[in-house]
Amino acid sequence: MFKPALLSSLKTYTKQTFLADLFAGLTVGVVAIPLAMAFAIACGLSPTQGLITAIVAGFLISLFSGSKYQIGGPTGAFVIIIMGVLEQYHASGLLVCTLMAGLFLIIFGFCRMGALIRFIPFPVTTGFTSGIAVVIFSTQIKDIFGLTITEKIPGEFIEKWACYFHYFHTINWAALGLAAGTVIITLLSRRFWPRIPAMLVGMLGMTAVSVAFSLPVTTIGQAFGSLPNTLPLPSLPSIDWSTLGALTAPAFTIALLAAIESLLSASVADGMTGGRHKPNMELIAQGIGNIGSALFGGIPATGAIARTATNIKAGAKSPVSGMIHALTLLAILMAFAHYAQQIPLAVLAGILTVVCYNMSEIHTFSRLLKGPRQDAAVLVITFLLTVFVDLVVAVEVGVVLAALLFMGRMAQISDVSAIKNELLENDEEDDGNRSAAKLDIPEGVEVFDVKGPFFFGAVEQFKDQVLETLEHDTKVVILRMRLVPALDATGLNVLSDFCHQCREHGSTLLVCGVQPQPLDVIRHAPFYRELKRYNICENIDAALNRACKIINGPAPKHL
Template identity: 50%
Template sequence: MYKPKLISCLKNYDKQTLVADIMAGIIVGIVALPLAIAFGIASGVSPEKGIITAIVAGFMISVFGGSKVQIGGPTGAFIVIIYGIIEQYGMSGLTIATLMAGVFLVLFGLLHLGTIIKYIPYPIVVGFTSGIAVTIFSTQMKDFFGLTIDKVPSDFIEKWICYFQNFDTIDLWSLGIGVLSVLIIVLLPKISKKIPGSLIAIIATTIVAIVLKQYAGVESIETIGDRFNISSELPGAEVPELSWLTIKGLVSPALTIAILGAIESLLSATVADGVIGDRHNSNNELIGQGLANLVCPLFGGIPATGAIARTMTNINNGGKTPVAGIIHAVVLLLIFLFLMPLAQYIPMACLAGVLVVVSYNMCGIPSFLGILRNPKSDVTVLLVTFFLTIIFDLTIAIEVGIIIACLLFMRRMAETSDVHLVRDIDIEAESDLSAHNDEHLVVPNNVEMYEIDGPYFFGAGNKAEELMSRFNEKPAVRIIRMRHVPFIDSTGIHNLTNIIISSKQQGIDVVLSGVNPKVHDVLEKAHFYDLIGEDHICPHIDVALEKAKELADK
């Protein structure tokens, strides 16, 4: 049943909690400001759209989400895909794709897929996150170095070729602003972790840029105002024109936005749970994320999700309930209404520095290097997802990465099942109902016994067929011991049916041993009694051997 976390949190709400939420919300709002501007510009939209996204989505996710302390807004993960959608479909296409992603997220929550999304393989998450980080880093080189380039190519390789070809146009003043912003963000936490480094970097570099322009005649430092017309007016809601052709073309990127948003928001909520000792509702959180992405684009916003950095800032500054997230949205709204015109003086090189640090933190180098020491299959998934994200796009990377991960998972599952021929050897004759007896099992003359260890599905079924057709000598009876088969699927039933039919055609009787009740029910529903006879399905190996001896003697 859908029930936002805010409702349960307000039941025992008191003044002390309110004060803590207000203080945390103010700080998170200040921290979110430079990130919202930077993410908006990097995504290919105006800076005010980034702030509008943080306001609307931050409010909606806190009100309708399933986490106590989640802070929502634009994040670096969406930069690549947003930029690509705008390039191909324009702003109207991005609005429609975001609305569709919102619908998908609500459906994920209503269908209770919140827990399933958590099981997307870790190498895929690290692969596309690291790929996004490298892509974000590469998009900031023009502004960071102050390069004079009219149009930066969208392709990753072409982009870097263009950078090297135009590196002689570097502006040292812009580079200095970019380096200064990085140093402030990196070094300030060593002095005080409560002071937002990105905000101090923006204030400091903006002052430096104004002073250099006024008193030193430095005109080469590009600012937000040089590139965008800043507006502090709240936009009205606009519903885009929908066409089936556009919707059909945007299904894939919209689904990518939804999956990416779901993964990032649930990951953020899970990390927050570990810190505050609470437990979020993943399905309610997805519904909240979906509603935010349904409303946000109507006001010109871009896709949004839960943001780990801002959520941790909320926790570290005492945020207790979703009220802190609502306060953060109100703070951003006040800044937008009264201070937005001042954003025109912020140097583009400073925002590039902010995103360089964001991309480094996103990259997760220790996690990436750690997976490289794992099995080759994990390394394959990681590298394929990583390079596809960089060279092609995120949609292809996630799709191919999940397919490869599924195929490797199927192979690993197949390897867990084994089929082998049992000879006259001393073995521990376990009762298939878990009693233990030590005795010498003797396979009667003219009888073959095979044992299946593990789930009897596509892998084991094919192995069994191949193994039994390999021997030229044909016995009178085949015993198939299934004491270690926890379940059987339709492929296993199909292979077992083929084995029995093939054996009958060769005049060979088949006896099943140690079939557990769960597998027995499946075989009964598949009408195995009609095929093999109920007396040929034995609960214990001793019964199966007696039956086999009786059939062989006949």
């Protein structure tokens, strides 16, 4: 269960496999360069921290991953949270937050939560992903238009745009031209030369234009100074114990987003290759990668869908390609850090504009809006909360709303109805010899058919239909539960109360056709002793025979 995919891959590793991994690793390493720097700058950090994250976390994630093809590194999902943590707790707080997120992810993996996390509702993930795209794009307006802003840009969405409009007269047309050119070249390269790393082509092409014409635009070197050409030594971040509790919420959200995105990326890889990843091992790998990133001064990381897909298309065969991708980034950092200082911020803003468009999932968003109203409401609320309030709040509210809607739908399909002497449909619970026979229900016997999950959201209907319909001369009440797939503690408590009410009424409660999960719940509860073992019948025939013995009547006859 907790075995990295690398171990199984090495059993059949050959020279041809290594050559395929080498080419794929070099390709995706080159693709990752502009993205790693752009995501770090979008967070308000040095591009070096983005590269460090892609190198350290990328290497560790591939080394321990539960997927053969996963590529880890910084992604847009974390930009909003990182900006919020930096604003309140500064760089040291972000390192601690990343470290805590890594620990949460490891706990998720060892608690085998890999399968559960994939059940986050689709409208919620689409809502906050689209919201993140809008927020990231809004952070790039200053660099896209080359605005000269002399005050601190507000963090709130509306105030931020008000600030942009206030300084819009300072627009730098050269910066706008570089950003637009980067977008155009990237899209054209992707359209006509799909095997070439489009974003790298856009970045190099417009940087060359900027250098050749000495355009008056802000570059990485002017904004962040010289870039180091080596990795820093690992060290534990300074922990402020007074803020540790406050960092728990953003750390948990980072862990949750990392889990969702990495498992989604691994699932996409499975779909492209026909493979099968190990979700719990994947979560552990993500945790180790984030801890490593924090120790080297990086930022949160997760599996990147676009880079993982590129890795597969380039011919990757094993996790070795992801490790080579990280080493490629390290070699490029060591050899070309000096030249990276000449990249204009407007060019990286253009790359992020393309990323934001891809993240926005406009077509999926519009399709969900045309779906069920409840799902559309969850989508819109999650989106708006992400943009205007906070991603942590958006995820929490979105998941709670989706859970409430799910419970409401389960309650709607739950039903309780009284059965009289009537025709039966084909029913696997019955013996099959009288599928078209009538039930002969003796006097003094009430039979109720319970359908759907019997949980806290559905018990009110049971109370309305059953607890209030007991007649004074009822001797036996039969609950037919063949269509109850699940029973929770609230439903069990209602059954127990009903059993007591039947006893006080002078009636006997029988249950029949109980499925495995409800039967297991009943057998491990005090209700089992209250009900008595012989009052749990295999099917409706056995229950009616038992009822006849209780009321000393004749055995039921089949017409």
